[in-house]
Amino acid sequence: MGVTRQPRRAPRPYLTYAVQRVVQAVVVVLLAYCFTFLVISVLPGDPVTATLRNPQNNFTEEEVQRIVAYYGLDRPVWVQLWEALSRFVQGDLGVSLRSNLPVSTLIGDVLGSTVVLAVSALVVALALAFGIAYGTRNAPAPVAKALRAFPSLFLSVPNFVIGLLLINVFAFNLGLFQVIDSEGPAATFFAAIALGIPVSAQVAEVLIANLDHEARQDYAGFATSRGLSRSRLFWRHLLKPSSLPVVTVIALTVGELLGGALITETIFGRTGIGSLVQRSVTTQDLPVLQAVVVLAAVVFVVVNLVVDLVYPLLDPRVDLRGAARAPRTAAEQPLETTQGASA
Amino acid sequence: MAPQRRLSTPTSDSPAVQPLLRVRDLSVSYGGHQVVDRVSFDLPRGHSLALIGESGSGKSTIARSVLRLLPAGVGRATGTVELQGQDVLALPERHFRPLRGRTIGFVPQDPSSSLNPVRTIGSQAREASALLRDEAGHELDGAAQRQAVVDVLARVGLDDPERVLASYPHQLSGGMLQRVLIGLAVLPQPALIVADEPTSALDVTIQKRILDLLSELRDSLDISMLLITHDLAIAAERADSVVVLKGGTVQESGPTSQVSTAPTSAYAQRLHDDVPALNPDRYADLRAVGEARRADPASAPKIEVRGVTKRFSVHGQELTAVDDLSFAVPAGTTHAIVGESGSGKTTTIRLLLGLETPDSGEIVVAGERVDGRSHAELRSVRRHLQFVYQNPFTSLDPTWKVERLVREPLDRFRVGDKAGRREAVREALDAVGLDHALLARRPDALSGGQRQRVAIARALVLRPDVIVLDEPTSALDVSVQADIVQVLLRLQAELGLTYVFVSHDLALVRQLAHTVSVVRRGRVVEDGTVERIFDAPREDYTRTLLASIPDAGAARRPALAEQAS
Numbered sequence: 001m002g003v004t005r006q007p008r009r010a011p012r013p014y015l016t017y018a019v020q021r022v023v024q025a026v027v028v029v030l031l032a033y034c035f036t037f038l039v040i041s042v043l044p045g046d047p048v049t050a051t052l053r054n055p056q057n058n059f060t061e062e063e064v065q066r067i068v069a070y071y072g073l074d075r076p077v078w079v080q081l082w083e084a085l086s087r088f089v090q091g092d093l094g095v096s097l098r099s100n101l102p103v104s105t106l107i108g109d110v111l112g113s114t115v116v117l118a119v120s121a122l123v124v125a126l127a128l129a130f131g132i133a134y135g136t137r138n139a140p141a142p143v144a145k146a147l148r149a150f151p152s153l154f155l156s157v158p159n160f161v162i163g164l165l166l167i168n169v170f171a172f173n174l175g176l177f178q179v180i181d182s183e184g185p186a187a188t189f190f191a192a193i194a195l196g197i198p199v200s201a202q203v204a205e206v207l208i209a210n211l212d213h214e215a216r217q218d219y220a221g222f223a224t225s226r227g228l229s230r231s232r233l234f235w236r237h238l239l240k241p242s243s244l245p246v247v248t249v250i251a252l253t254v255g256e257l258l259g260g261a262l263i264t265e266t267i268f269g270r271t272g273i274g275s276l277v278q279r280s281v282t283t284q285d286l287p288v289l290q291a292v293v294v295l296a297a298v299v300f301v302v303v304n305l306v307v308d309l310v311y312p313l314l315d316p317r318v319d320l321r322g323a324a325r326a327p328r329t330a331a332e333q334p335l336e337t338t339q340g341a342s343a
Numbered sequence: 344m345a346p347q348r349r350l351s352t353p354t355s356d357s358p359a360v361q362p363l364l365r366v367r368d369l370s371v372s373y374g375g376h377q378v379v380d381r382v383s384f385d386l387p388r389g390h391s392l393a394l395i396g397e398s399g400s401g402k403s404t405i406a407r408s409v410l411r412l413l414p415a416g417v418g419r420a421t422g423t424v425e426l427q428g429q430d431v432l433a434l435p436e437r438h439f440r441p442l443r444g445r446t447i448g449f450v451p452q453d454p455s456s457s458l459n460p461v462r463t464i465g466s467q468a469r470e471a472s473a474l475l476r477d478e479a480g481h482e483l484d485g486a487a488q489r490q491a492v493v494d495v496l497a498r499v500g501l502d503d504p505e506r507v508l509a510s511y512p513h514q515l516s517g518g519m520l521q522r523v524l525i526g527l528a529v530l531p532q533p534a535l536i537v538a539d540e541p542t543s544a545l546d547v548t549i550q551k552r553i554l555d556l557l558s559e560l561r562d563s564l565d566i567s568m569l570l571i572t573h574d575l576a577i578a579a580e581r582a583d584s585v586v587v588l589k590g591g592t593v594q595e596s597g598p599t600s601q602v603s604t605a606p607t608s609a610y611a612q613r614l615h616d617d618v619p620a621l622n623p624d625r626y627a628d629l630r631a632v633g634e635a636r637r638a639d640p641a642s643a644p645k646i647e648v649r650g651v652t653k654r655f656s657v658h659g660q661e662l663t664a665v666d667d668l669s670f671a672v673p674a675g676t677t678h679a680i681v682g683e684s685g686s687g688k689t690t691t692i693r694l695l696l697g698l699e700t701p702d703s704g705e706i707v708v709a710g711e712r713v714d715g716r717s718h719a720e721l722r723s724v725r726r727h728l729q730f731v732y733q734n735p736f737t738s739l740d741p742t743w744k745v746e747r748l749v750r751e752p753l754d755r756f757r758v759g760d761k762a763g764r765r766e767a768v769r770e771a772l773d774a775v776g777l778d779h780a781l782l783a784r785r786p787d788a789l790s791g792g793q794r795q796r797v798a799i800a801r802a803l804v805l806r807p808d809v810i811v812l813d814e815p816t817s818a819l820d821v822s823v824q825a826d827i828v829q830v831l832l833r834l835q836a837e838l839g840l841t842y843v844f845v846s847h848d849l850a851l852v853r854q855l856a857h858t859v860s861v862v863r864r865g866r867v868v869e870d871g872t873v874e875r876i877f878d879a880p881r882e883d884y885t886r887t888l889l890a891s892i893p894d895a896g897a898a899r900r901p902a903l904a905e906q907a908s
Contacts, residue, residue: 010525033579073363076892142500152718214493216414217456218451218453218456219456219457219459219460221407221410221412221449221451221457221465222449222451222457222458223459224412224443225410225412225443225444225447225448225449225451225528226443226444226448226449226470226471226474226527226528226531227440227441227443227444227445227474227531228470229440232470236462236466236470237462240459240461240462241460241461244461314461315461316460316461316511316513317460317461317511317513343614
């Protein structure tokens with residue numbers, strides 16, 4: 001019986017693995033773009049021409065020809081796709097049919113607000129989840145027991161209810177923030193709480209289950225037998241292995257954050273991707289919608305890519321030499337997730 | 344139930360000397376279900392005491408009660424467990440914690456799961472070294488702690504402590520990990536070590552080395568040991584006194600020499616009879632039937648393996664799993680393939696069953712070539728060649744009933760009509776001694792021994808000539824193992840079956856096999872008849888394997904006599 005020696009983190013397998021993952025991610029984004037493009041092009045009735053030819057919109061024949069030529073609507077679908085794809089690769093997302101502004105400008109204007117909201121919500125969710133999970137292992141028994149009920153409670157309350165409650169109590173009753181100043185830090189904070197609470201439930205659920213699981217493992221008993229205190233056992237032994245699956249869960253909750261952001265923005269009266277999507281759906285502004293769908297896909301792919309790249313660094317057991325054994329995450333089902341996010 | 348008996352060792356009789364560990368009327372229940380019932384024993388300082396029992400005997404639960412590692416909220420222990428005069432069960436955790444590691448150490452059962460998989464050995468060793476104190480009672484500084492860890496790892500026989508410390512658990516072998524665990528347990532120099540089946544997850548030769556290490560540390564560091572084991576032979580070899588448990592109650596206790604040579608309770612007697620190492624000739628009658636067939640000059644070999652080599656490519660590296668392997672098995676006898684993990688046993692089985700194709704050499708079973716045949720052609724060979732898996736807890740589909748499990752091979756080979764198959768299934772059950780009432784049960788409702796009987800019935804139902812048995816009893820308790828071995832030998836005597844028996848348990852091989860191939864790293868080290876191999880081994884490796892059979896005769900009687908004087 002010899003030691004199965006292997007370099008602890010051989011750089012070469014990791015590099016190969018990382019390059020593979022990045023290439024996969026790029027392919028997924030391009031496929032997502034093609035998919036949405038084709039879905040829109042097979043829809044009955046060509047919305048672009050329909051919009052342009054609508055007498056109310058007052059486009060001159062010359063303008064119509066120019067726009068039709070720009071989108072290549074007079075040519076076969078695959079040529080259109082190729083052109084759209086080359087424009088996409090160059091960063092040109094097209095022009096809004098309603099405002100005549102470039103789609104990238106429209107999205108750029110509102111993206112910041114949504115990103116701030118989603119990231120703060122994620123921070124709130126992680127802090128809450130960790131607090132609950134920590135409590136279940138280290139608080140006195142009755143408190144720990146009560147804390148275990150929180151995730152299901154959080155999950156069962158829709159986030160618009162939480163949002164309305166927060167507005168009612170903290171804005172109207174306590175006056176801690178102004179509903180009018182919807183982009184201010186205080187308002188953002190409470191919006192992030194509304195959005196973060198349901199997400200925290202999922203993270204906490206997984207974290208608690210993993211902590212319970214790890215605490216039953218032989219090594220936890222062996223560590224206890226060596227005289228480690230409860231809190232040292234938690235920090236030094238249980239937390240890291242329990243947190244590894246949470247990393248994957250975080251990647252999955254991105255969809256929740258994006259979908260939830262749309263609702264939360266409406267409730268808190270924020271201008272963000274949510275309001276942009278709402279406007280574009282009602283006005284059938286397809287270039288904008290397509291861009292948002294692709295954006296959602298990009299966010300998903302990037303987050304999952306980060307998880308895939310970080311995971312082997314966190315877990316020494318992941319063996320990168322067999323590519324098939326790389327961690328599975330949501331990025332494996334690109335189309336399903338993009339559809340989910342755009343719904 | 345045998346009467347409860349207190350262990351009376353000479354030291355505990357004199358009131359002046361307090362035993363290190365004194366257990367009185369310990370009862371443990373898990374959620375209302377009582378698993379340990381009024382167990383009492385004494386462990387004098389410097390002694391080793393073995394708790395022996397099969398699964399469900401409560402031996403590990405007793406160990407966990409002593410260590411206060413019972414699952415919180417579920418396990419409830421009553422009675423007294425006195426460690427150096429302090430009642431461990433009554434102590435609040437903050438008073439017991441200083442005793443953990445320093446007074447009472449723990450060597451767990453499964454080394455592969457007993458260290459945190461995502462932290463290096465070094466960072467976990469630091470926790471053990473943080474318990475060390477200098478003469479003034481202060482914690483040692485970082486360098487001194489590190490040195491202490493390096494020293495103790497070298498002490499337990501790890502050649503390169505620095506490399507071990509930088510490794511993650513999955514990068515080390517089981518034997519090395521068990522050494523690490525023992526090192527961490529003895530580092531703070533506890534007065535008592537509780538070792539819960541410390542070797543059952545290890546290869547036999549490693550097993551012996553780990554037990555030797557524990558004995559040696561015990562003597563040199565003056566540590567007492569509470570050894571939990573299912574193996575009476577190991578207990579007989581390593582412990583001063585034993586407590587035999589069954590169903591949570593003490594069946595018998597006393598000095599090892601007495602219990603292992605002249606057990607008085609019926610259960611200890613049975614346990615004694617069932618241990619292969621203590622009874623090499625238990626099945627001599629049944630085995631003699633095959634022996635006569637082997638000695639018959641007219642008998643033709645049923646299985647012939649000639650010069651078989653199999654290589655695998657792993658991560659671009661060529662690995663020879665089986666290297667020029669040859670053996671022949673006379674019809675109606677048992678051939679054992681003995682080796683440790685990595686010896687090529689599993690590949691040999693897969694080659695025999697036609698699941699792998701050899702790179703060179705040939706395999707002939709019942710006159711038909713197995714190697715180099717297509718899947719369809721193999722079907723006819725398979726009818727004569729059946730397989731019994733190692734672990735009956737995972738090899739049977741849990742959603743199927745026994746009837747269907749046993750009938751499946753008949754259905755697959757379309758043997759007979761419906762009534763004929765029904766009849767054949769019942770005959771197979773009769774052959775392995777299972778009641779027909781079990782036909783409607785699913786594997787979950789069967790014991791381990793019953794499951795393995797079902798697996799054997801399933802192999803028998805096609806009336807094969809050859810059965811390949813892959814450590815068929817290693818997942819079973821020793822008394823269940825004895826039943827299965829009995830069934831196998833009876834079937835061989837009655838039906839003339841030929842067995843290929845793959846095992847690492849030499850004592851068991853001695854009981855039932857006729858010929859043996861000792862394999863190591865894919866090569867045959869030595870082969871011959873059981874008598875020749877066991878009585879006159881020619882190779883060092885065979886001698887090492889033989890030496891790993893626990894020697895019950897070496898029970899620590901001298902030490903005990905010393906204590907008594």
